[in-house]
Amino acid sequence: MSSASDQLIAIVAEQLRLPAERITLESSLIDDLGADSLDVVDLSIAIEEEFSSDEHPIEITEEIAAEMRTVEDILTYLEDQGVV
């Protein structure tokens, strides 16, 4: 697995208070990892904080967050933004 996915899984683990071993790219945030809408908001904020830089800020809007169902969806978004 790439270091970007490890980094992302570590953030998801921290936000959802889960062991990283339980999380894969295929994990559904809600169905597999038990997140609710409040968790998804705070996870989005944590990801923005982690992957944003002054040169390359990212913003996960509510619309974008709504489309993020799996960990891989988040990774794909970050790749599309060119921050990982």
Added chain:
Amino acid sequence: MAPEHSGALPRVVITGIGPVTPIGTGVAAFGASLREGRSGVAPIRSFDASDLKVRIAAEVSDFAPERYMSAKAAKRMARFSQFAVAASHLALADAGLDRAGLDPDRVGVVVNTGGGGVNTILEEQELAARRGVGRASALFVPTMAPNMAACQVSIELGLRGPVIASVAACASSVTAFIDGAHLIQRGEAELVLAGGAEASISPLGVSALANMHALSRRNDEPARASRPFDKDRDGFVIGEGAAVCVLETLAAARARDARIYAEVLGGGRCADAYHISAPDPEGEGAARAMARALQAAQRPPTAVDYVCAHGTGTVLNDAAETNAIKQVFGEHAYRLAVSSPKSLTGHLMGAAGAVSVTATALALERQFLPPTINLDTPDPDCDLDYVACRSREAAVRVAFANGFGFGGQNAVVALARVDG
């Protein structure tokens, strides 16, 4: 046998105790510290207090939330709610009750607080200053709200009866026992978890209380700083923690052969209508609350053996409270015992009353008087028997737990020993 209440209201008893305090978590540790007079006051560990006027507090430094709840649940709770959930689990276990054996719809929760999630507000404000309010945590509101200790007890333990969370500053959790007993007596619940929770030790809070001259500045002698009724007292020591007790009817407790710590005879509440922080200097409001508690308990003043005092260690409170006790009890004031667990635990503010009720329930069950430690030099204005320095064995039949709050809210609950 104790007389029945008029109108045949069901008698309400305490059958379980859950302390999470600076002098111990659980009945065994708390009871031992209370009897041995162990102080929970120390230099502040939760943040760097080196620039503050007051650098001591009574913290629950060994608290491990994961022993009582999942990591995810803990993340969604401010510390005061975590304390409340832990205390509730401990109280139920101490009562010999299992959640599976309860009818959840008939169990109520009354867990009060002083500051609620004020520390969460301060922390989130700091975060917002750094990363912008646009990135406010979605957990902020349901974490900091003061009703959340009671609601998290309900959620975590699956209790679906009435849930009450009210605030009365440092009288908050004496009030919880009065309301909790009423819920049972009025048939709204069969069993109630009643108590209080507080976790509002912060640089801003400590500094503000210090500027009010409410706090002891005895920074170099932490264990000697909380000295209620002593001539050299110079304020209270801020504390944190929770205490929750199981309330049920005497009939239900007897039917399941439960250990009974004490009966809740009744309570008295009133207001000073005087000042935002100072008590009425004569203790007029405190006296009225105690007189009402006697009335509710239907006992004469001479029946009371022990007053678990509000006893904060401020110059004003201890003199006013002493005066109030004399107004209510007359000559008997010199025969009953008075003491302040705050000499050991510091002042848990919104949880202080629940700690006092817990200590009083233990005193009634185990027949001893908790001490007022650090009472080295008597104050002419405080001339009662404060059980100075050491606990002692005594016959304790009826006792009061007092709680008086900033804003002038006064609450007193009367408890009694129940003989098998």
